[in-house]
Amino acid sequence: MSKKLFLTGAHGMVGKNVLAHPDAQEWTILAPTSSELDLTDAHAVRAFFAAEKPDAVVHAAGKVGGIQANMADPVGFLDINLTIGRNVIMEAHNAGVSQLVNLASTCMYPAGAPNPLTEDMILTAPLEPTNEGYALAKIMATRMCQYISAQDSAAQYKTLIPCNLFGLHDKFDPKHSHLVPAIIHKMHIAKTTGAKTVEIWGDGTARREFMFAADLADAVHRSLGDTNTLPDLMNVGLGHDHTINAYYETVAEIVGWEGRFVHDLSKPVGMKQKLTDTRRQTAWGWSPQTSLKDGLSATYEHYLNEVSK
Numbered sequence: 001m002s003k004k005l006f007l008t009g010a011h012g013m014v015g016k017n018v019l020a021h022p023d024a025q026e027w028t029i030l031a032p033t034s035s036e037l038d039l040t041d042a043h044a045v046r047a048f049f050a051a052e053k054p055d056a057v058v059h060a061a062g063k064v065g066g067i068q069a070n071m072a073d074p075v076g077f078l079d080i081n082l083t084i085g086r087n088v089i090m091e092a093h094n095a096g097v098s099q100l101v102n103l104a105s106t107c108m109y110p111a112g113a114p115n116p117l118t119e120d121m122i123l124t125a126p127l128e129p130t131n132e133g134y135a136l137a138k139i140m141a142t143r144m145c146q147y148i149s150a151q152d153s154a155a156q157y158k159t160l161i162p163c164n165l166f167g168l169h170d171k172f173d174p175k176h177s178h179l180v181p182a183i184i185h186k187m188h189i190a191k192t193t194g195a196k197t198v199e200i201w202g203d204g205t206a207r208r209e210f211m212f213a214a215d216l217a218d219a220v221h222r223s224l225g226d227t228n229t230l231p232d233l234m235n236v237g238l239g240h241d242h243t244i245n246a247y248y249e250t251v252a253e254i255v256g257w258e259g260r261f262v263h264d265l266s267k268p269v270g271m272k273q274k275l276t277d278t279r280r281q282t283a284w285g286w287s288p289q290t291s292l293k294d295g296l297s298a299t300y301e302h303y304l305n306e307v308s309k
Helices: 013-020 022-026 042-052 067-072 074-094 129-151 179-193 213-225 244-255 279-284 292-307
Strands: 003-008 027-030 056-059 099-103 156-162 164-166 197-201 210-212 233-236 260-264
Touching: 003 013, 003 042, 003 074, 013 022, 013 213, 022 027, 022 213, 042 074, 056 074, 056 213, 067 074, 067 129, 074 099, 074 129, 074 156, 099 129, 099 213, 129 156, 156 213, 164 179, 164 213, 164 292, 179 197, 179 244, 179 292, 197 244, 210 213, 210 292, 233 279, 244 292
Parallel strands: 003 027, 003 056, 056 099, 099 156, 156 233, 164 210, 197 260
Antiparallel strands: none
């Protein structure tokens, strides 16, 4: 009989990619929807652990969004993510679950930290104001995992810090999406409407590291199978980045749009660069396998088949 894995956020982009990974068949995966299990309700989460008795947990749930969404609702991004993180991690510990993989975010790094970002930089300087609420919640969940592991030798509560992600099952609505899916949606609309220009926030020189979500899913499954050697805190990323202009140009090529870009210098762009240091990941023996162009092409195909119809 296979072991039970409780996957929170199973119906989000990361969760769906974890479920689609070939190694998912090694587990009996518990993947309740938010209507089936309200993760903000500590009593409901406690009852779920008591009834289902999972052997391991992957915590991928949360309220997520891009700059616009974070700026519009900092209270929600702090409160909901803080509550969910506390409930899942503490109730897992209270139920005696020994293995937990917590997914954090590079938003936890200080706004002015030098790149590449190393795991020991967390809490060394102020955070980026545009997503501070989300970042604080992720820091609290990460510290909770570290404290539990330090206090309980039987508990292996490890945290992965993925770089920015894109891929199949992403959110493409500009009100809720991150940079890459927003670009895909914007470029597709430009092509279908015959737009001659497309606007880019800022001058487009800010650099971002975006990894295909299926690669993160691979790292998650590797973590479940090799938790003993996994560092307690580890970046998961490419180790290289691209300018925002380059993302627009690559998507334009894939979509087949041949217009002109214009820059709105009055718009916020967040941090100038956010590149992860991947030395711990390399030492652990893992690296992502999907190229930017291949990942973008697969994501655009998914967008055409599942979103734009």
